[in-house]
Amino acid sequence: MAQRELQEVVLPITGMTCTGCTNSVRRILLAVPGISSASVSLETHSATVACDPAQASREAIARALDEGGFGLGS
Helix, strand or coil, rough: CCCCEEEEEEEEEEECCCCCHHHHHHHHHHHHCEEEEEEEECCEEEEEECCCCCCCCCCCHHHHHCCCCCCECC
């Protein structure tokens, strides 16, 4: 089976206030099927993820963040 090409996507994240939040957001994102890596920045309130867009939909990411107490900005 051919491996799908990963895309790098920058996501705006809401609700982060500290370094602990960035660690939590990273763990949440890595638990979403299709996301293979995540780097989270408190300074820019964003996360850069490598993902398979066929698996990691924006809706799935938003739902996971919401369940964890954070949000996906627009």
